[in-house]
Amino acid sequence: MSLDQARRIVEEALSGIEYRVDEGKGFIEFIVAKENLVEAASRLKKAGFDHVKSLTVVDYKAEDKFKIVYHASSYLNEDLAKVIVGIGTEVPRSNPKVPTLVYVWRSVEFQEREVFEFFGIEFEDHPDLRLLLLAPQVAEKKPLRKDFIVKEEPIIRTKPPTG
């Protein structure tokens, strides 16, 4: 199955919901409003996309938004397994809150916890929203946001080597 065919299937499933299509190489994304996310995701699941491969969050600091995309695919339907379809939403950086999709796709549970600690995005109604990977002091810094900067060493250092 090609991405175009998958696009038609998802468009049919999402009828009645406003969405925007973002295309990438090797996948396709449907961006909906925050309120419609749960509804859209459950319709996608009904269409056969039974698990989430990646919960991808990108921090667009210049546009002051987080883009949260659940890249889903299928295990039980071998045709749909060939494509990756994303369903996502955008939230402002100042108030990052989205409804959880754990009750739609159980496979996002740990990934949502991960996003919570790295970006500080709160998933409303998540059954177990705790830190997963980081120690509390590190998680406070929200390391994957763009305003957290790690220092890189300059290429040419003139300091003589020691020893």
Next chain:
Amino acid sequence: MEGNGGNGGRVYVGNLDKSAKRAKQLVMGKLRMGKAVDWATAFSLWPVHLTTSCCGCEFAATWSPRFDAEQHGALPWVGARQTNMILIEGTVTKKMACAVRVTWEQMPSPKFAIAMGACAIDGGIFYNSYNIVRPWEIIPVDVYIPGCPPRPEAVARAIIELQRKIRKQRVASKWIEEGWRPDREYVKPKEDPCSWWRG
């Protein structure tokens, strides 16, 4: 001091510290067993089974049939209480630092540490990561092995170097006599590695 156990048995209770001190005086002072202690320690460097990171792949290969580091008298062991060497396999993260320090404190002295891989020396490829610590900030390290990961022979070489060092500088016997290593300052972590856990 004598205590009475039930059923006619006897339990002797005494001051452990005092007895240990006396035994130390006997072994190190009267019998002059220092050299034997060094020799014995050097050939039974047992690393504790604490795998801090991905160099654990080569750690496992070092004790596999091809490289068999057991021929140097070293055998990875599960319990920290029965070991005297810690092999830091690669990156130590902030979370793992606590485990490393706790394991180190559990081990009986004289004890030694080998830092394996670039990450355990200066961070390696993760030199600017926000979540790692340098292991020499937490525990005193004796031998460093460069590489990412080092070859199993390099690990064997490190064990041999450590054996030489122990026998030549008489680290183990001096440690027992003086209570701390003569060649090193006591490494005290600048900040408590377990603060995340306790706090």
Next chain:
Amino acid sequence: MPAKPVVKRLPARRGLFAGFKGNVDAITIGLKYLVDPKRFTLIYPNEYIKLDPGYRGFIVLDPKKCIHCSSCARICPAAAMRMIKRMEEDPKTGKPKMKLWPVINYQRCIFCGYCVDVCPTEALYTVPYHDIVYENMAEMDWSLETFVKPPEHPTAKEGIPVKYIVDEEKGLVKVRAEEVEEK
């Protein structure tokens, strides 16, 4: 030809004596290797593996070929390679001139070999040994003087070189390096 999924079934346990047969099989294999073991352990450091010349071991600089372009420092993923400034006499004019020289820091080097591959004049090369350890951290931060000559290989003094070759019967076989090279 595309791949296809094939549904398989676990081998069933056959009859009453299946467990017995399995035990006998396992013990027979064990006995086979008790009688005829495969021995290929490296007796380190009395023997050491003579690695292929392509092995990415320690990296050394050939100062005659270096053109001071700092490509190696730019591509180093671990920021282990860096350039230092040296005042040197220009052979043509005789005046002192600033030159950039690469130095390597083995505290960080990950032996990926990118610097060797990117060097436009092959001024960097690798030596096929890797088993060198240090007791002092400062020793690993090589100066230019250390970087231009291959590091001392401690095991080469103590042991004999061996090679491992892939064998059809025994997997890996340990042979003396000279024997392989003769062939």
Next chain:
Amino acid sequence: MSVWVYGEQKSELGLEGTITRKLEEDLYEVFIGPQHPGSGHMRIIVRIDGDIIVEADPDMGYVHRTMEKLSEGREWIKNVPLFERMAIHDACNVTVSYVMALERILGIEPPPRAKYLRTLLCEINRIAAHLYGFGIFGVFIGHSTMYMWSFADREVMVELAEKLTGARLTHSYPIPGGARRDMPQDFPQAARKAVRYFRRRLDEYRKIFLDNPVTRKRLEGVGIIPKKIAAELGVVGPVARASGIKYDARLAEPYDAYDEVEFEVPVYEEGDALARAWVKFEEIKQSLRIIEQAVDWLEKHPREAPIHERFWAKAPPLWKKVFEAEGRVKLLPLMANLKLPPGRAMARSETARGEIVYYVESDGKTTPYRVRIVSPSARNAIVFKYIAPGYKVMDLPTIYGSIDYFPPEADR
């Protein structure tokens, strides 16, 4: 029923330092790890009732080395060794999809020779990683012969990989547009010998490990994941395939040379630890087939630089000389400052433990804007929480070993 509270007894008996906690619901909390006899780096907080697991809470992150963040500050090609550190025993498989994503954004396709070389190394790595998994599995269930055997035989594959790439584990082999080395002249012969050796040897593996009644008793019926639940939890790789899911990234979206070579994807339906071990075992056989085919193809076709023309056409004569003499592909200095056009790509590849997914976003600079990695172990970690409860504590090592969980990969 009186509850024995150790805290109160402590003051009466004068036993300072005896702290044992008993929870209210008659459950004990057992902290397993991060220092434990297995492969370590992870803690599982388990609540047990008697010796039945009631709740398992995996506490990951002991090896979280912040790869996603570090990659944002580094040039594209520098990220290949960085991501490789996720699973160094399976190095080519985890980096090949990152490189594929870069190639998709660049809009280039590597030459067929590079594709076959990558496939060859991927399969060598897959066998080595499966044997590594078997070895650790053996340690977990107390079958130390398996550890000794598989680590000894793994060296054959490591030796082959070393011949091909020049490093034991961390090959850093794929680069955007191709691969870094061609195979040496004596490689095909050694590879064929190794394949023949493994074919014979695998039968002995079956006898001593998989069909061994002792092992079967330990593995059969442990950690059963039914097909529907496996899809719901989104488990990957051998774990999914042991539960009857016919999914393999090589099958769904063939990359490199996988659409040209012939192989099978073994699927079992039982879903227990034994089926997972069998999937890995059968996969080794298929990998041997692919290695044979790849080596045949490489031998038949003329030796040329396995890299895209874009990085080779402008190469100076010295480059070609080095390639002819040593088989080493020199990199152009522009590789360090490679600029990708703005764009987004996703790529997936099948590692030994399952599928790895990369999401790569470029904003036209020399460094990525965002790289999101979802590794197979990270997706399989959920098994601990949902599958382990109901089994005995003694089964936890079996479940851990059978899903081939590799913490540095899960934590990234």
